[in-house]
Amino acid sequence: MAKLAAQRQKHIFIEKPLTHTIEEAENLLKIVAENGVKVQVGHVERFNPAFLSLKGMHLAPMFVEAHRLATFNPRGTDVSVILDLMIHDIDLILHLVPSEVKSIHASGVSVVSATPDIANARIEFENGCVANLTASRMSLKQMRKPDAYISLDFLDKNAQIIRLFDKNDVSTEGGNMMELETARGTKLIDIQMPEPMNVNAIQMELETLAQSILDDTPTRVTIHDGYKALKVAHQIIAEIGDSTIS
Known part of the structure; x- marks a missing residue:
């Protein structure tokens, strides 16, 4: 359907995943x-208020821990949890x-x-960052919480930012910092909880598409973004392969 629309020069919104196979993508x-x-591409979590609260911050995470746990729902079981x-x-x-x-290691059940229905993947990047991802659709409780120095709760839509500074490197004036004794001396810990935007993520992703068409600007989640996510997802699926326990 996307192919037919594109051939007729119609702009397209495609739900994730972009396609079934890499060749199709x-x-x-x-x-x-x-x-x-x-x-x-409908990666709607890009528009989650918790994620939007990071806008303007220059982040360079070196470790990411992501848990996406959902209760069982027959919908979607025609594809892997990945x-x-x-x-x-x-x-x-x-x-x-x-x-x-750089490399991917994964296992699934x-x-x-x-x-x-349950999968774990460890993604290592060329710059040294490591991301550990767990996804399950067999959990008793829903939880969506990626964090790396920054804790994002995608279910409750809030964020917590924790920074650690050397005592002599920053001014405490006008701040809300607490002293913390560590093995490397006294540090200052700064905890912030940005006010999340009150937005409808599904509506916002469609509005940004409409605006990109009107302004002739790139879409927020491009087809290349969808392709890259699909490619990594298939690498994880391939890595699990015959190691899947049934």
């Missing part, structure tokens, strides 16, 4: 480029880490479906 990339249409849930965090991490993927 590469073919679609070519068709979209040839026809000059805009595509936005393409159903984990792909959200893959997209966020690829967006935050300014480096290429099939519980009620033919594809993994």
Whole structure:
């Protein structure tokens, strides 16, 4: 359907994942480029108030721990939990880490479906950053909480930013810092809780697509973003491979 729309030079919104296969994604990339249409991929967590609260911050995370746990729902079990849930965090991490993927190690377990229902992946980047991702659709409690120096709760839509400074490096005037005794001397710990934006993420992702069409600017979540997330997701699926326990 996306191919037909692009060939008719219509701008497109595509829900994640971008396509079923890498070959389909590469073919679609070519068709979209040839026809000059805009595509936005539905990685809706980019518009989550918790994630939006980081806007303007210059981040260079070196460790990311992401847990995306959902209660069982028959919807979506036709694909692995990697393409159903984990792909959200893959997209966020690829967006935050300014480096290429170096290696991926993963394992998964099939519980009620033919594809993994629980999966864990460790992604190492060329710049030394390590991301550890866990996704499950067999949990008793929902939880979506990636964090790396910054804690983001995607379910409750709030953020907590924790910074540690040397006592002589910063001024405490007008701040809300606490002293912390460590093995390396006295440090200053600064805890911030940015006020989340009161937005409807699904509405916002569609509004940004409309605005990009009107202004002729790139979409917020481009087809290339969707392709990169899909590619890493398939690398994780391939890494799990025959090691999947059923």
